[in-house]
Amino acid sequence: MIYQENGQLKISYRADQQIFPILQDRWAVLAILALAFAGIPMLADEYLFRAILIPFLILSLAAIGVNILVGYCGQISMGSGAFMAVGAYMAYNAYVRIDAMPLIGALLVGGASATLVGMFFGIPSLRVKGLYLAVATLAAQFFCDWAFLRIGWFTNNSSSGSVSVSNLDVLGWTVSSPLEKYLFCLSFVVVFALIAKNLVRSAIGREWMAIRDMDVAATVIGIRPMYAKLSAFAVSSFIVGVAGALWGFVHLGAWEPSAFSIDRSFQLLFMVIIGGMGSIMGSFFGAAFIVVLPIVLSQLVPALGALVGLSISTAAVSHIEAMVFGALIVWFLIVEPHGLAKLWSTGKQKLRVWPFPH
Amino acid sequence: MAEAPGKRTHWDFNWRSANGFKGGTMAFFLETLLGGLMAGMLYSLVALGFVLIFKASGVFNFAQGAMVLFAALAMARFAEWAPAWFGFESKFLANLIAFALAAALMFVLAWLIERLVLRHLVNQEAATLLMATLGITYFIDGLGQTIFGSDIYRIDVGMPKDPAFVLESVFEGGVLVNLEDVYAACLAALLVALLSLFFQKTVTGRALRAVADDHQAAQSIGIPLNGIWVVVWCVAGIVALVAGIIWGSKLGVQFSLTTVALRALPVIILGGLTSVPGAIIGGLIIGVGEKLSEVYLGPYIGGGIEIWFAYALALVFLLFRPQGLFGEKIIDRV
Numbered sequence: 001m002i003y004q005e006n007g008q009l010k011i012s013y014r015a016d017q018q019i020f021p022i023l024q025d026r027w028a029v030l031a032i033l034a035l036a037f038a039g040i041p042m043l044a045d046e047y048l049f050r051a052i053l054i055p056f057l058i059l060s061l062a063a064i065g066v067n068i069l070v071g072y073c074g075q076i077s078m079g080s081g082a083f084m085a086v087g088a089y090m091a092y093n094a095y096v097r098i099d100a101m102p103l104i105g106a107l108l109v110g111g112a113s114a115t116l117v118g119m120f121f122g123i124p125s126l127r128v129k130g131l132y133l134a135v136a137t138l139a140a141q142f143f144c145d146w147a148f149l150r151i152g153w154f155t156n157n158s159s160s161g162s163v164s165v166s167n168l169d170v171l172g173w174t175v176s177s178p179l180e181k182y183l184f185c186l187s188f189v190v191v192f193a194l195i196a197k198n199l200v201r202s203a204i205g206r207e208w209m210a211i212r213d214m215d216v217a218a219t220v221i222g223i224r225p226m227y228a229k230l231s232a233f234a235v236s237s238f239i240v241g242v243a244g245a246l247w248g249f250v251h252l253g254a255w256e257p258s259a260f261s262i263d264r265s266f267q268l269l270f271m272v273i274i275g276g277m278g279s280i281m282g283s284f285f286g287a288a289f290i291v292v293l294p295i296v297l298s299q300l301v302p303a304l305g306a307l308v309g310l311s312i313s314t315a316a317v318s319h320i321e322a323m324v325f326g327a328l329i330v331w332f333l334i335v336e337p338h339g340l341a342k343l344w345s346t347g348k349q350k351l352r353v354w355p356f357p358h
Numbered sequence: 359m360a361e362a363p364g365k366r367t368h369w370d371f372n373w374r375s376a377n378g379f380k381g382g383t384m385a386f387f388l389e390t391l392l393g394g395l396m397a398g399m400l401y402s403l404v405a406l407g408f409v410l411i412f413k414a415s416g417v418f419n420f421a422q423g424a425m426v427l428f429a430a431l432a433m434a435r436f437a438e439w440a441p442a443w444f445g446f447e448s449k450f451l452a453n454l455i456a457f458a459l460a461a462a463l464m465f466v467l468a469w470l471i472e473r474l475v476l477r478h479l480v481n482q483e484a485a486t487l488l489m490a491t492l493g494i495t496y497f498i499d500g501l502g503q504t505i506f507g508s509d510i511y512r513i514d515v516g517m518p519k520d521p522a523f524v525l526e527s528v529f530e531g532g533v534l535v536n537l538e539d540v541y542a543a544c545l546a547a548l549l550v551a552l553l554s555l556f557f558q559k560t561v562t563g564r565a566l567r568a569v570a571d572d573h574q575a576a577q578s579i580g581i582p583l584n585g586i587w588v589v590v591w592c593v594a595g596i597v598a599l600v601a602g603i604i605w606g607s608k609l610g611v612q613f614s615l616t617t618v619a620l621r622a623l624p625v626i627i628l629g630g631l632t633s634v635p636g637a638i639i640g641g642l643i644i645g646v647g648e649k650l651s652e653v654y655l656g657p658y659i660g661g662g663i664e665i666w667f668a669y670a671l672a673l674v675f676l677l678f679r680p681q682g683l684f685g686e687k688i689i690d691r692v
Binding site: 070076124127128129130131132134135136138139142143145146149150151214215216217220262266269270273274277315316319320321322323324325326327328329330333334337 | 418474475478479482483484485486488489490492493494495496497498499500501503504508620623624626627631660661662663665666669670672673676677680681682688690691692
């Protein structure tokens, strides 16, 4: 009864095809946007921006990218960390080497470079499928780890591959305080989420999903697998690359290749699976879960230890955190293998029929 | 490799050329080849654990590396503690008891994983199962280091550490062979032989093969699936234990041991996810490829290429045979 779409008649194709066809959804999205742009800046403090909100936003963006590849096109990729690294380092190069390069231009160059690299490493997907492909994408991860550590050109010949960026400047607006960084990332995320949402419900998005559901059948009905798979790799790695550039420029400021190690790839994959494969909304849920969980655990474990009168060493705390994290992931996969997005849609259905059982 | 002398590993023979080695290129090539074969044998040992589990349950077990570390930690620490617990001195006895205890621990772990995780995830998508084993990886890593500590420990099962020179009559200076590697490779070969006997000749082994062929058909003739999975994870646990002992006594038992799993991944996709002989042959190809590339290609494009070169090599093979060298042919039906 609460979430009731009865009576909302569509009288034109335009109205029928719009991005949020249900009135309540449109209001909800507007409310979330208002909260994100106006409410949170008034409420949150500096720690919240730095430790939770900015990482959450950037990783949501990356998760959207990975979700397009893994969730919509069905190509499991364990090399997303590498595409983030490509985005970050190439954006750095564009920013440092080219005079008067605007910040947004540099970030987009990072995304474009990641696109090229992603398409190159996506070529095996035309021949290799499933878990074989998943392992093969690790080649991208290890190659990029190696390249940014060993090839001096990428890092302006800095030792150990660490680089730093300062003076983030967008059309005269200097992005320096956590609040400004938050708003900057938020604008990127909103724009890209909108693009992604529109892409996945367009013709190309339906091609991706057809390939995911069964690629032979998709080929039979006239979908070109090469075009569909490579475009998924391209779009996905563009978004992931921009997210990587943001992660380096805005969140870290100074970084080295280990910021984009294989653990980052796994983290992104966790976000997609826990958030829900094939759901843009789910990417946000997954990113929130994975960003917040370790922070909660690192606060909770010593507190619990103190409660029972144990003082736990920092090493032990990190090990116990790893255990709890792993156990929670497994538990979560058992309870809801389709991710948080599925819980969300179940909840919507419940609201729709409430107070009746069916 | 010249810029990182501290990183020299046991099977890295490159240093001899830098130290005025005069044995000639043929002998040097042979040395590299042998070193690669030995290293490859060790990779296949880890790869074997992956293949066993994937064959029987369709689970791509990312936790194999964590299991290797866990088993090695258990082995190292029990060998340290056993003399104090039972009041004896003998090192052999300590190792024996440690092995038995570590094996028992792996059994318990296998049973728990089947009971608490796999049973609840039957028929889920491959990606979900993969992520579940990643979760298990975190858990086992944390558990092992919480119980056994996170320093570097030693496993001493009496493997010889000295290098030996063979074929001295053919080449000046002979060909250097690491005796430790030879022992390890023999052990690995023995384990593989035992496993194939187990699979071919015992009733349990036959049941395992039946499950691997077709879950439903196996179940319909009364083979208990859950029991079989426990057995497979146990066998994989024992394989992890042997791999952990060998790798641990070579490199020391420490967290970085888990990365051998990442080294073994190209081996299994090269050999085929479902093939035991594939794991062996794949291991040998990857081992040799890594060493040759590091020695002959490394100087031109920079050191440290072996980790990604292994993946690139596996990919080249996959482009010709997408299911790996010995994997079952993938047939797509609409």
